[in-house]
Amino acid sequence: MSDMSFLRLDGLTLAYGKTPAVEGLNLDIHRGELIALLGPSGCGKTTTMRAIAGLMPVRAGQITLDGRDITRVAANRREVGLVFQSYALFPHLTVFENVAFGLRLKGMSGKALEDKVMAAIASVGLTPFAQRKTPDMSGGQQQRVALARSMVMEPKVLMLDEPLSNLDARLRLEMRTELQRVQKKTGLTMIFVTHDQIEALALADRIVVMRNGAIEQIGTPEDIYNRPESAFVADFVGFETIFALKDGAMVTKGEPVPVPDAPAGAAALAWRPRAVTFGEGRFEGTVLSSSFAGSAREYLLDTPLGPVKAEVDAALPAHDLGATVRFDLPVATAAALRRAE
Numbered sequence: 001m002s003d004m005s006f007l008r009l010d011g012l013t014l015a016y017g018k019t020p021a022v023e024g025l026n027l028d029i030h031r032g033e034l035i036a037l038l039g040p041s042g043c044g045k046t047t048t049m050r051a052i053a054g055l056m057p058v059r060a061g062q063i064t065l066d067g068r069d070i071t072r073v074a075a076n077r078r079e080v081g082l083v084f085q086s087y088a089l090f091p092h093l094t095v096f097e098n099v100a101f102g103l104r105l106k107g108m109s110g111k112a113l114e115d116k117v118m119a120a121i122a123s124v125g126l127t128p129f130a131q132r133k134t135p136d137m138s139g140g141q142q143q144r145v146a147l148a149r150s151m152v153m154e155p156k157v158l159m160l161d162e163p164l165s166n167l168d169a170r171l172r173l174e175m176r177t178e179l180q181r182v183q184k185k186t187g188l189t190m191i192f193v194t195h196d197q198i199e200a201l202a203l204a205d206r207i208v209v210m211r212n213g214a215i216e217q218i219g220t221p222e223d224i225y226n227r228p229e230s231a232f233v234a235d236f237v238g239f240e241t242i243f244a245l246k247d248g249a250m251v252t253k254g255e256p257v258p259v260p261d262a263p264a265g266a267a268a269l270a271w272r273p274r275a276v277t278f279g280e281g282r283f284e285g286t287v288l289s290s291s292f293a294g295s296a297r298e299y300l301l302d303t304p305l306g307p308v309k310a311e312v313d314a315a316l317p318a319h320d321l322g323a324t325v326r327f328d329l330p331v332a333t334a335a336a337l338r339r340a341e
């Protein structure tokens with residue numbers, strides 16, 4: 001068996017009663033990879049993780065972990081860890097006892113237990129807090145306790161459901177680095193769920209973008225950010241101006257715009273605000289809104305083509321609302337999408 005299929009989902013189909021949640025999902029995860037499941041609310045991220053953890057029956061398909069079919073194996077025998085958004089720590093127990101809990105259930109005690117627990121606590125940088133009760137700790141520290149408690153069980157795969165969503169902006173950044181550090185140090189295969197594209201781009205080795213219970217695109221952060229395949233993914237990673245191509249022309253709100261130099265096979269063209277030429281070009285639009293963002297200024301333009309978002313250097317003179325400006329959509333700065341939806 002190759003490392004390519006350390007964790008393999010094969011035609012995974014999941015449903016809540018008559019409501020389908022995930023349909024025929026195929027995914028191969030390497031040993032030691034950090035994978036982000038990214039997508040809008042309701043696309044099936046949590047349901048997929050619950051199925052891998054054994055908390056959700058599989059309607060059809062197969063889950064294989066390290067060469068073993070675990071599709072119908074009980075949750076506690078899967079060697080899969082799951083850290084919930086809420087951490088679910090025991091408030092009356094110390095950090096040490098929270099982390100030791102699962103090992104005690106397995107019958108471990110004494111020095112062996114202590115060594116393992118303290119090593120797990122050390123790996124998340126909480127050694128000085130081992131005897132503290134968890135309610136007396138910050139959100140980020142509690143998150144680390146939850147991480148240590150799962151890691152100490154030495155799962156083959158550790159899954160985290162929106163691990164950073166309860167933290168404030170500063171702690172989120174700190175825990176992002178921490179999570180990456182712990183993962184690289186331990187070589188643990190990890191899957192985390194997020195609907196935050198910045199978090200997925202910053203953390204993951206590969207990103208799995210989901211939509212309506214299926215995989216829309218799988219790739220490295222660079223692939224997803226620079227080479228989105230569909231309008232759905234492009235829009236998700238900040239290409240805000242997207243036009244479908246039909247018969248060699250862009251389909252716009254008004255007249256079709258011929259694009260003789262469109263890349264072969266492209267179904268749509270997409271521009272980030274920064275890639276739109278502003279102040280000159282073939283087209284004209286009216287400033288609908290303008291927002292200052294430090295080094296840049298963003299304009300939303302009302303144009304005969306449809307809405308266009310452009311970003312320019314904030315040092316340039318600002319345009320008033322209602323002002324008429326010229327702009328262009330150069331093919332050279334566009335991403336060519338294979339799917340227009």
Ligand SMILES: Nc1ncnc2c1ncn2[C@@H]1O[C@H](COP(=O)(O)OP(=O)(O)OP(=O)(O)O)[C@@H](O)[C@H]1O
Binds near residue numbers: 016020039042
């Ligand atoms: N307990 C449930 N009973 C019935 N349907 C459910 C239940 N939980 C989820 N669903 C449905 O299954 C689909 C997938 O939901 P899931 O929770 O996996 O999405 P998600 O991508 O994790 O969303 P979020 O980002 O909001 O957590 C959705 O259509 C959802 O409405």
